[in-house]
Amino acid sequence: MRLTHIKLSGFKSFAETTVIAVPGRRVAVVGPNGCGKSNVIDAVRWVLGESSAKQLRGEHMQDVIFNGASGRRAAARAWVELVFDNSAGLLGGAWGQYAEISIKRQLSRQGESLYFINGQTVRRRDITELFLGTGVGVRGYAVIEQGMITRIIDARPDELRGYLEEAAGVSKYKERRRETESRLADTRAHLQRLADLRGELAQQTEKLRVQAAAAERHQALEAELASVCDLADFIQWQQSLADADRADAHRRAAQAQLDETEAQITAYDNECARLAGQEQQQQQQRHQLAREHALLREQTARLEEQLHAQRRHQAQRTQQRAAAEAALHKLAQERDTLLRDSALAEHAAQQQSELAQTLAEAAEQAQNTLDEAQAHADRCDRDARQADNHARHAAHQAQLQHQQWQHAAQMLQRQQTQLAALAEHSDTADHTAQTAALEQRLAAQLAQYRTDETRLREHETELAQLQAQTAEAEAAYRTLHHRQTRLQAAEHALARWTDTPEHPDFWQQLPEAPVGTRSLWQDITIEDEWRQAAYALLAVRLNARCAAEHFSPGEPLPQGEAAWFYPLALPDRPPPADALQHRITLAADSPFAGALAWCTDGVRCAPSLQQALSRRHELRGHEIWLTPEGHRIDRAGACLHGTGAPAHSALAEQARLREHLRQLAPQTDQAHAHWQTQQQACTDTHTRISALNAQLRRHQEALQQTRQDWAHHTARCEQQQAQQRHTRTLREAAEQECLMLAETEHTRAQACAEQQDRANAAQAAADAVRHNRDAAQHALAHARHHLQHCRQTCLDARERAAALQQHLQQLAQSLQHNAEQQRHWQQQQQDQADGAWPDYEEQIVRLDSLNELCAQTEDALTECGQQLQHTQTLARQTEQQRRECHARLPQHQDTVRDQLLLQQEALLAAKHHYETLSARHGGEPDCPETAWAHLKTAAQHAPSPRALARQAETLRHNIKQLGAVNLAALHELEQAAEREQYYQNQHHDLQNAVALLQEAIAQIDRDTEARFRATFDAANAHMQNYFPTLFGGGSAQLTLVGDTLLDAGVAITARPPGKKNSSIKLLSGGEKALTAMSLVFALFSLNPAPFCLLDEVDAPLDDANTARFCRLLEQMSAQTQFLYISHNRLTMESAEQLVGVTMQEQGVSRVVAVDVRQDPTAPQT
Structure with missing residues (x-):
């Protein structure tokens, strides 16, 4: 490529x-x-x-x-x-x-x-x-850019390891390992989350099992309740129709009586209306006479009041004339007093005005004095500031001289200290002992590191074993706990059902309890095969208590079922081999031994019903055969055991569950204690492993530090002699400088003393000037105080003069008001003198005439009242007869209304029961007689509606006792079981994935160690070859820093020809560059890259x-x-x-x- x-x-x-x-x-x-x-x-x-x-x-x-x-x-x-x-x-x-x-x-x-x-x-x-x-x-x-050559040489051991890993092709393994570790962490997180989900699902499943049992019972009770309600509604529907027919007949009879009474009431109403009209006319005539009589009486009273008012008014005028004369005399006296006060106030105001003018002249003189004092104080202040500046300048110069002297003394002391340090440092030290100590410490730390590593591996092995044991203990505990939780849930559900008003506690209703509080089921242990048979035989006696010899509950008996045993002695003869007593074990101190022996006397056990029937002729007297299913066979016949009464079967099942819980509790506690012990052991071991890991890291760091200290110590030993020669040269120069500094320090001390004397003289002159300034400022303050006093006194005199002027004005106003009052009283006396009396005799004659007319009107009013009284008597008699008829009318109306309401209530009840019955069956049927024929047949033999209502109420109460029922629990329980199976499959898959990933990581680590070891050895050999080629001699090698190949760093040791340097950092720039290139070329020889880029x-x-x-x-x-x-x-x-x-x-x-x-x-x- x-x-x-x-x-x-x-x-x-x-x-x-x-x-x-x-x-x-x-x-x-x-x-x-x-x-x-x-x-x-x-x-x-x-x-x-x-x-x-x-x-x-x-x-x-x-x-x-x-x-x-x-x-x-x-x-x-x-x-x-x-x-x-x-x-x-x-x-x-x-x-x-x-x-x-x-x-x-x-x-x-x-x-x-x-x-x-x-x-x-x-x-x-x-x-x-x-x-x-x-x-x-x-x-x-x-790719080697500028500066990277130096960075390679100065790189940390872990950085150099990265270059070797790239050459060895380990980087892709590390990338895969990193991805695998990430997947492993995710898988373990999924496992933890799955464990949490399974735990939550287990709790939900337990709750759902209890809820499913409650839901099944709820459905059964609901079905039974619906059947009872249908029958009750049908019966009440038929009864309501019959009640409606009877109420209609009664209503028609009551309506006839009501019509007759209403005709009588109409006749009486007409007569009452006639008498009421006559009574109204007589009342109007009487009211007219009463108004005329009242008018005459009112005029008479008004005339008498006018005569009395004239007499009272004359007396008041006499009293007012005397009061006016007294007021005029008093106003004259007040006027004289005001005239005297006005004269005195005018004189005082004139005096205060003269005093204010005098004080104003004194204030002007004080102002002149204040100006002169202010000018003098300003001059003294300027002199004081000049003296202070001069004194500060002198003090500053003295301080500078003192600082220069101190600096010279410090320099001298520093040079002397440096000279002493150089003299001490020039002594040759023996580093042989330190070198031996470092080598000894290195060996001890390496031995301790290997010991800790061995202990760590042992503890990790122990932790793996403990984790496996903990997992087994946890599984055992969770199995027992799961079983215990299911039994407790079932027992709790039965306890909630049996603890209802349908089964009240018999013993709590007694005034005094029996001797014992324990029940029989708490003291017996029954073999599993014969447990159902024993429960069927004993039934309610499972909850029996031990009573005193003469115990009696008294009359009336409390509600609820109950049983008790009297203390009996054990029989003398032993039971036969096939007796039930051999299948039942009692507690050692149980008081039920004799009573239980009596109850089970003659009860023999047969393995099956067929065998018991075939051996029926072997029974004697009261003996019976009892099968494991609870069937009983005697010589007269057989009694097959079914589900039994709900209360008896529930109590028996509850007793069985409690017995199982009692036996299971110690096993669960023991398993939980064992699980906690294993967990604590795992925690302790994990803590020890963590401590050993931390201690191992500390020892590794200390070992690395010791190796570095040993290398640095070797370099320091080689540099010691050169440093000693340099120190001697520095000491000689320091001695010469100390002599020069001593002379400078003496000169600076003399100059400092002279400057201090000049500063003291300037300070004394400044103090004298400040004293003069303080005296001038005191005189200025006194002048200001005197001026302020004069101004304040003048201001007070002016205010008093103004107040007196205002007082004079008030006195003048008072005199004017007094004169107006005198004129008012004089005018009032004149008005009272002009008044005259009215015609008094004419008013007395008019009063006598009014009294005579009033007497005549009163006689006519009396005669009219008698006629009205006769008419009212007739009206009351007629009204009494009408009221008697009205009194009978509500009775007849109530009878009609009651019968009508009874009829309507019966029809509404019939409609309600019919609609309820139709709604319960999904709507009104096309033919009710055909659809509800079974109800009609059942109603012929059914109890009363009240008994059906009590039965329905009992069923509702039982449903209510179940509490909030999750009707979807059955479906949710099936879904939970499916989820549990899904989670279990997921858990198995994740565990397999964890094992596979751990094995992959281990394989990657093994491949990485092998490839890195081979690459390191090959790169070291190539570098030892290229280094002499580039340098023309010398040696270089790679060393591992660390004890494990997975995380050990790489260090370079290089010694050019003719040098024995202790550290590669002591090489020159060119030597570092050649050393780095020898490493790079060694890597290229080992794993040639497609291309290489070198930047200067x-x-x-x-x-x-x-x-x-x-x-x-x-x-x-x-x-x-x-x-x-x-x-x-x-x-x-x-x-x-x-x-x-x-x-x-x-x-x-x-x-x-x-x-x-x-x-x-x-x-x-």
């Missing part, structure tokens, strides 16, 4: 489509600096899938697109294409069948990146996988080394095609073809090709 063409368009400086032909085995790219040669290397890296813009010398990936130049616009996209000749078919995979392979990458400014192989769009991963293991790739060793790797080499490099390059070109960039003449001469890159147009690169083998002077563009 050979690279034939490199095509670029819009990539960095290659603005136009450029084709670089690569026909030879050695092609050199030449040109001046900055013309775009390295852009060819970047283009190859980019098309191979480089995703880091930093590796392409940019900040963003769009930086690779041509950004324009003078006279050229920026490109919209960039693309690069590599064309390979695969005629030899060396490239494997799906593309190996093509003779020519083209790889292309395209990027737009919108960020869309596309990859193509032979024109087909592919993924970046496809291109990476195409070159896996060939050394060509983003992180391969086939010969820059640090001299002519001799360049000549050796060129000879080796010619030798390697037989297997690998080289494309390199160089400015070295010798390197250019060794090339078969020259590709010149120029930049005649600023910012745009062009290519010129020359085939040296044909005509060196003929360029090809």
Whole structure:
């Protein structure tokens, strides 16, 4: 496989489509600096899938697109294409069948990146996988750009391992291992999720089993309830029709009595209307007389009130005249007082005005004094600031002198310290002991690391065993727990059904309980084969309790079924061999031993019904045969056992379930404890493994650090002597500098003392000036205070004068108001004197006339009232008779209405029962008599509707006791079983997949170790061969850093001819470059890449080394095609073809090709 063409368009400086032909085995790219040669290397890296813009010398990936130049616009996209000749078919995979392979990458400014192989769009991963293991790739060793040679030498051990893995073809194994680990992690996550789903499904299944049992019972009860309701509705429908006919007959009889009573009421109503009209006329006449009498009485009262008011008004006028005279006297006194107050206030106001004028003159004088003090204070303040500035300047100078003196002293002390350190450092140390200690520590750490690794493998083996045991313990526990949960659910369902009002607790209704609280079923253990037979025989006695000898429940008996045993002694004679007593075991302290022996006395066991019937003649007295199915056969006949009473069979089943739960509980607890113990052991072992892993990593890091310390220590020992000679030279120079610094320090100390004296004198002068300034400021403050006092006193005097003026105005207003009041009272007295009395005698005569007319009207009113009373008596008698008829009327109406309501209720009830019955059967039948003939037949022998209602209510109560029933539980249970089977198949498949993936990872690790070991040994041998060739001597080797081949790093040890350097970092730039090239050529010899790109790797080499490099390059070109960039003449001469890159147009690169083998002077563009 050979690279034939490199095509670029819009990539960095290659603005136009450029084709670089690569026909030879050695092609050199030449040109001046900055013309775009390295852009060819970047283009190859980019098309191979480089995703880091930093590796392409940019900040963003769009930086690779041509950004324009003078006279050229920026490109919209960039693309690069590599064309390979695969005629030899060396490239494997799906593309190996093509003779020519083209790889292309395209990027737009919108960020869309596309990859193509032979024109087909592919993924970046496809291109990476195409070159896996060939050394060509983003992180391969086939593309060596500028600075990469140095990075190879300075690389960490794990980075160097990457180059060897690429040469060994391990990279594709690592990629497969990474994918396998990812799949393994996903598979384990699926397993965990599947385990959670199975756990959830198990819980749901248990719930669904209980719900399915409840649903089946619910359906049975619903069917029975529907049958009872049909019969009850049919019977009530027929009864309602009969009730409607009887109610209609009663209604017609009551209607006839109602019509007769209504005729009597009509006659009485007419008579009452006539009497009511007569009574109304008499009442109107009486009301007219009453109004006239009331009018006369009102006029009489009004006249009497007027006479009384005239007398009272005269008395009030006399009192008002006396009050007016008193008010006039009081107003005269107030006027005299106001005149005196006005004179006093006017005098006080004049005095305050004179005082304010005096205080204003004093304030003006104080203002003049304040101005003079302010000017003096300003002068003192300026002097103080000047003195302070002078003092600060002097202090600053003194501080500078002091700092210079301190600096000189510090320099002297530092030089003395450095001199002492150099003297101490110049002593020769013996590093032999340290070297021996490092070697001893290295051996101890290596032994400890191997010991920890052995312990870790032992613990991992132990953990695998414990995990297997834990899985077995968990499976056993879950099996027992699953069985226990099913039994508990069934027992709980039976307990809910039996614990209903239909089966009340007999013992809780007693005033006192029997002797024991335990039941028989709690003390007995029955063989599995005979358990059903024993339950059928004992029935309700399974729940029997042990009572006292003289126990009696009393009358009336409590509701519910119950049984009890009295304490009895065991019989003397033993039971026969086939007796039931041998199949039943009682607890040691059970009080039921004698009673159970009596109950089972004479009960013999037969294996089958046929055998019991054939041996019936062997029975004596009260003996019976009992079969495992519960059938009983005596000499008189046989009693076959069916399902029995629901309560008895449920109680028996409940007793059986409780017995199983009691036996299963210790097994479940023991299995759970064993599972927890195994889990704890796994956790402890896993904790120890984690601790050992951490300890192993710490020991590995310490071992690596010790190896590095040993190498660094060897280098330090070789450099010690040169450092000691240099130290002696530094010590002599330091001694001379110490003498000079001592003289400088003494001079600076004297100058500092003189400057400090000058600063103290300036500070004393500043203090004196500040004292004068403080005195002037105190005088200024006193003058300001005096001026403020004068202004405030003047202001107070003016305010008092204004207040007195206002008081004078108020007094004047009061005098004016007083005068107005005097005039008012005088006017009122004059008005009262002008008043006169009315005609009093005429009003008395008029009053006597009104009293006489009032007496006459009162007599006429009395006579009219008597006539009205007679008429009302007749009306009340007639009304009483009418009311008696009305009283009988509601009774007859109620009778009619009640019978009508009874008829309607019966018809509605019949309609309701008919509609209910029709709706229950899906609609009204065409012929009800034919459709419900079976109900008519059943109704002839059915109990009463009330008994049917009680039976239906009992069934509803039983349905209600079931609680919320999931009717879809049966279907859901089937679906859950299907899901469980599906999950189980999935779990099996996932476990097989985990095992297969683990085996694949182990196989990949084994192949990786083998290939890496072979590659490492071969690369080490090739490097030991190429290193002397490039250097003309010397030695180099590769070493593994680590104890495991899967993660061990690779280190380079190189010693050029004549040198014994301890570290490769001590080599020069050219030596590092040759060492790196020897490693690269060793990798190419081991796994030749299709091509190799070198970017100025010969820059640090001299002519001799360049000549050796060129000879080796010619030798390697037989297997690998080289494309390199160089400015070295010798390197250019060794090339078969020259590709010149120029930049005649600023910012745009062009290519010129020359085939040296044909005509060196003929360029090809």
